[in-house]
Structure formats: C-alpha cells, structure tokens
Amino acid sequence: MDYNVGDTVIMKKPHPCGSKEFEILRVGVDFKLKCAGCGREVMVPRIKALKSIKKKKEG
Template sequence: MNHKFSIGDVVEMKKQHPCGSKEWEVTRVGADFKIKCLGCDHQVMLPRTKFEKSIKKVIKSADDIIQP
C-alpha cells in the first residue's frame, strides 16, 4: 500500500477484532504504529511492516479534513 499515514486516520483492517469491529484509528506513526479500536477503545502497537500488510483500506484520512 502506497499511502502516507498520519495521526487521526481511520483504517479498516483485514481481520476483525474480537469485539466485532474492523475499524481502527491511528494514534502514533513512525517505526511502530499505535492504533485504537473504534469498537472498544483497545490500543495496540504494531511494527510498520505488519501494520501496512494488515490494512484493507483507509476509511477516513486526517488529511481530508479542511483546517481553517
């Protein structure tokens, strides 16, 4: 996936979280990514390579929000 991720992005993962949600919010970027489940607020840290392989699509990009 050729995408620059930023804090606040909402992504859909390939596998479902045990709570039933597939949507996660990116809360930290770098060599490791920290993501928060939007279903139950559980937070997970993943290495960049595993994160990029696990993504199905970007639902909402933080860049799409127009800032005044």
C-alpha cells in the same frame, strides 16, 4: 499509501470485539492503533500494520 495520526483505517481481520475500524494514534517504526469498537490501544510493527490495513476510511 501515506498514513497520518487521526486517520481511520479498515483492517483485513477484525479485532476480537468484532470491529475492523481503527484510529491511528502514532506513526513511526510502530503504529499505535485504537479500536473503534472497544477503545483498546494496540502497538503493531509498521510492516505488519501496512500489510494488514485494507483501506483508509474517507471522511
């Protein structure tokens, strides 16, 4: 699946704050994701991010 900056994705495991939704801020070798619940930004290696994304949120 193709992911772009600005997409919202739902992860398999929740962030410690309880939210499973993340906004993609940067795509490349690493994904920069922003938690929709608390606003924390995390950098995740591309391979790990692709494995942990459940689906892309529509709309």
